[in-house]
Amino acid sequence: MQNEQQFVSRLYERLDTLREQAEAAVQASFTQVGKGIQARLERDVLAAERTERLSALNSVESGLCFGRIDFADGIRHHIGRIGIRQDDPDRTPLAVDWRAPVARPFYLATGHSPMGLRRRRHLTTVGRTVTALHDEVLDLTDAVRTGHEDPRGDAVLLAALGAARTGRMADIVQTIQAEQDEIIRAPHRGVLVVEGGPGTGKTAVALHRAAYLLYAYREQLARRAVLIVGPNPAFLGYIGEVLPSLGETGVLLSTVGELFPGVSATGTDSPGAAAVKGRAGMADVLARVLRDRQTVPDPALPIQHERETLLLERAVAEDARHCARQTRLPHNLARAHFGRFVLDALTAQLADRLGADPYDGENFLGPEEVEQLGRELNDNPAVHAAIDAYWPYLTPQQLVGDFLADPVQLPDADAELVRRTGGDWTVGDIPLLDEAAELLGEDDRAARAAAARERGEQVAYAQGVLELSYGSRSFEFEDGESEVLTAHDLIDAERFADRHEETDRRSAAERAAADRTWAFGHIIVDEAQELSAMAWRLLMRRCPTRSLTLVGDPAQTGDPAGCDSWRQILDPYVGDRWSHVRLGVNYRTPAEIMELAAGVARAADPSYEPPRSVRSTGVRPRVCVTDDLVRTVAEAASLETPDDGRLAVIAPRALHEALAGKLPGVLAGEEPDLTQPVVLLEPRQAKGLEFDSVIVVEPALIVSSSARGASDLYVALTRATRSLAVVHTGGLPEGLVE
Ligand SMILES: Nc1ncnc2c1ncn2[C@@H]1O[C@H](COP(=O)(O)OP(=O)(O)OP(=O)(O)O)[C@@H](O)[C@H]1O
Numbered sequence: 001m002q003n004e005q006q007f008v009s010r011l012y013e014r015l016d017t018l019r020e021q022a023e024a025a026v027q028a029s030f031t032q033v034g035k036g037i038q039a040r041l042e043r044d045v046l047a048a049e050r051t052e053r054l055s056a057l058n059s060v061e062s063g064l065c066f067g068r069i070d071f072a073d074g075i076r077h078h079i080g081r082i083g084i085r086q087d088d089p090d091r092t093p094l095a096v097d098w099r100a101p102v103a104r105p106f107y108l109a110t111g112h113s114p115m116g117l118r119r120r121r122h123l124t125t126v127g128r129t130v131t132a133l134h135d136e137v138l139d140l141t142d143a144v145r146t147g148h149e150d151p152r153g154d155a156v157l158l159a160a161l162g163a164a165r166t167g168r169m170a171d172i173v174q175t176i177q178a179e180q181d182e183i184i185r186a187p188h189r190g191v192l193v194v195e196g197g198p199g200t201g202k203t204a205v206a207l208h209r210a211a212y213l214l215y216a217y218r219e220q221l222a223r224r225a226v227l228i229v230g231p232n233p234a235f236l237g238y239i240g241e242v243l244p245s246l247g248e249t250g251v252l253l254s255t256v257g258e259l260f261p262g263v264s265a266t267g268t269d270s271p272g273a274a275a276v277k278g279r280a281g282m283a284d285v286l287a288r289v290l291r292d293r294q295t296v297p298d299p300a301l302p303i304q305h306e307r308e309t310l311l312l313e314r315a316v317a318e319d320a321r322h323c324a325r326q327t328r329l330p331h332n333l334a335r336a337h338f339g340r341f342v343l344d345a346l347t348a349q350l351a352d353r354l355g356a357d358p359y360d361g362e363n364f365l366g367p368e369e370v371e372q373l374g375r376e377l378n379d380n381p382a383v384h385a386a387i388d389a390y391w392p393y394l395t396p397q398q399l400v401g402d403f404l405a406d407p408v409q410l411p412d413a414d415a416e417l418v419r420r421t422g423g424d425w426t427v428g429d430i431p432l433l434d435e436a437a438e439l440l441g442e443d444d445r446a447a448r449a450a451a452a453r454e455r456g457e458q459v460a461y462a463q464g465v466l467e468l469s470y471g472s473r474s475f476e477f478e479d480g481e482s483e484v485l486t487a488h489d490l491i492d493a494e495r496f497a498d499r500h501e502e503t504d505r506r507s508a509a510e511r512a513a514a515d516r517t518w519a520f521g522h523i524i525v526d527e528a529q530e531l532s533a534m535a536w537r538l539l540m541r542r543c544p545t546r547s548l549t550l551v552g553d554p555a556q557t558g559d560p561a562g563c564d565s566w567r568q569i570l571d572p573y574v575g576d577r578w579s580h581v582r583l584g585v586n587y588r589t590p591a592e593i594m595e596l597a598a599g600v601a602r603a604a605d606p607s608y609e610p611p612r613s614v615r616s617t618g619v620r621p622r623v624c625v626t627d628d629l630v631r632t633v634a635e636a637a638s639l640e641t642p643d644d645g646r647l648a649v650i651a652p653r654a655l656h657e658a659l660a661g662k663l664p665g666v667l668a669g670e671e672p673d674l675t676q677p678v679v680l681l682e683p684r685q686a687k688g689l690e691f692d693s694v695i696v697v698e699p700a701l702i703v704s705s706s707a708r709g710a711s712d713l714y715v716a717l718t719r720a721t722r723s724l725a726v727v728h729t730g731g732l733p734e735g736l737v738e
Pocket residue numbers: 157160161170171172175176177180196197198199200201202203204205553556587588687688689690718
């Protein structure tokens with residue numbers, strides 16, 4: 001123990017030094033005296049990189065070193081959250097990064113297949129102090145004993161599983177199991193589906209996989225960023241600390257509702273509306289909605305031009321529309337073709353009238369005069385009003401908003417479900433907006449013209465600066481870092497303008513968050529079964545390389561728009577070119593609780609095989625019947641709230657008002673704060689989360705509250721790491737037995 005303590009202390013000393021150096025480097029980059037704008041930009045980029053390095057060093061304080069592997073040939077390595085090297089010319093490793101290939105035997109070696117290891121050691125630390133060692137002897141011929149042997153090799157894992165929960169997920173870097181390690185380190189190309197029942201570590205594996213991929217394929221992935229999609233903001237808060245604790249910051253965590261920049265989905269859909277909006281067929285519906293906006297006049301539209309009344313005939317507008325559609329360009333881009341056709345037709349009409357030979361001869365007007373007429377028509381607002389009327393420029397918000405206000409393209413029953421005028425955008429609207437944005441395209445000609453104009457102005461400005469600086473070339477600036485370049489430094493105004501242009505210094509994840517058309521290097525989707533077909537269309541657009549990890553459990557599908565099978569999700573995008581792995585061990589829920597929960601899953605599907613719980617606690621779940629629900633729940637809550645952990649009361653929304661006031665620190669209607677000792681949740685909100693103790697209220701009502709109510713109940717029953725109570729007023733749903 002003493003030796004390990006000395007080693008760990010040395011490692012922290014080195015970490016401190018590295019932090020000091022990193023901090024000094026950050027400071028130095030800010031105070032760096034550079035000549036010119038280029039130097040300033042380089043300084044900012046460098047400062048950003050160094051700041052990221054510093055925050056990575058700061059975030060690995062807890063559990064910096066957690067393992068050691070001793071090879072049969074005498075070589076040994078300590079395993080850390082990040083790699084740390086000595087300050088010698090060879091930069092000898094002190095601790096190797098857990099993701100490095102050399103660390104792999106720490107996770108995979110067994111007595112049967114020791115991978116060259118003699119011994120594996122787990123170090124437990126509190127702060128900077130080593131508090132326990134657990135050794136597994138992998139070479140059975142090795143007679144050396146340290147006194148720290150852990151014959152079953154699972155003491156550290158069991159301690160982690162039994163530890164009190166904090167309301168924030170912890171990383172599992174010290175105890176990743178072999179079946180999980182295989183998934184974490186699978187190559188990043190292609191689609192990998194990770195399926196497993198509740199508590200099998202799917203989320204944990206997904207997060208560690210993100211960290212691993214960024215380590216192993218940093219070149220390819222860091223620039224394009226990794227996106228992790230979770231089911232709701234509370235869940236993202238719950239998992240938010242795992243990646244930083246592994247020293248990774250370059251990941252964007254998001255819900256689907258946050259993936260259309262500029263729109264926040266604060267509204268709520270009814271389950272029926274969510275199901276309709278999520279159907280794959282909505283893509284065709286929206287395409288039809290858009291086609292319906294490309295109209296023609298009936299009868300012909302008169303357009304006043306000076307003293308002439310021109311007519312935009314229906315047939316002409318139809319031809320213009322046909323020609324614009326034939327371009328296959330998105331609507332807003334094809335608009336120019338529609339407009340050109342209409343303008344040419346009106347010009348020809350005007351020329352026919354003005355230049356007509358009364359004796360039926362050739363038109364008097366030459367090509368230049370006709371062109372001039374075209375220009376004059378182009379200046380006529382009435383012409384543009386006509387183009388706008390039949391082929392309007394549209395934003396995604398206009399197209400979807402107008403559609404929802406009057407969804408005539410849907411069958412009546414569906415239309416009634418989604419009809420809405422104004423109001424807040426919902427999560428189900430986001431994929432519709434994204435689809436609309438694709439159909440519409442962005443006519444960025446105005447933006448590009450503005451950019452060109454601005455650039456012209458910059459060049460002119462630069463020219464001015466050049467002349468000025470040449471005139472004052474002997475001037476010495478006192479601050480020593482003047483940004484007015486001298487004529488010797490300068491090449492020409494064009495290059496000066498280049499330098500002057502604002503460089504985007506945001507991280508890849510920040511830029512990705514603000515850009516609807518961003519293509520991510522890899523996307524990880526947690527609770528993937530919850531996403532609708534339309535949400536998948538959105539995500540697949542963000543990942544043209546189809547480098548994806550999907551994590552989920554179809555048996556837990558709760559969203560009315562969710563998918564029932566992986567094939568259904570993936571077939572349209574990759575056919576059958578995807579791999580599938582199953583995790584079969586439940587690390588969260590003790591066997592006693594799982595037995596009760598499995599009954600509910602089996603009631604829906606008798607062939608359902610629940611994951612095998614890795615531990616049992618001897619504590620059976622309590623099922624209490626009462627005629628005073630609120631009082632009984634309050635009593636159960638005071639009994640079940642652990643001194644050192646978290647309790648969740650999971651109840652249908654209809655009961656929240658009554659329950660909230662009776663639970664300590666819980667207010668009705670508040671967004672749940674998962675770090676509080678007691679939280680009140682709807683079953684859907686509990687997805688992906690876990691607590692030491694759980695009280696499930698009125699299970700029959702949970703089941704009857706939605707079409708996927710049995711899945712919701714199954715989720716609720718599998719959230720506890722220690723104890724479960726079920727409180728009801730009589731009548732348990734099918735599969736739940738006392
Ligand atoms: N190898 C491991 N070592 C320590 N803890 C682990 C390990 N694997 C999983 N766990 C723990 O088990 C619990 C369940 O993991 P996780 O939430 O990732 O499961 P899940 O499969 O996503 O569950 P669900 O589908 O119910 O949301 C977490 O507390 C996680 O930290």
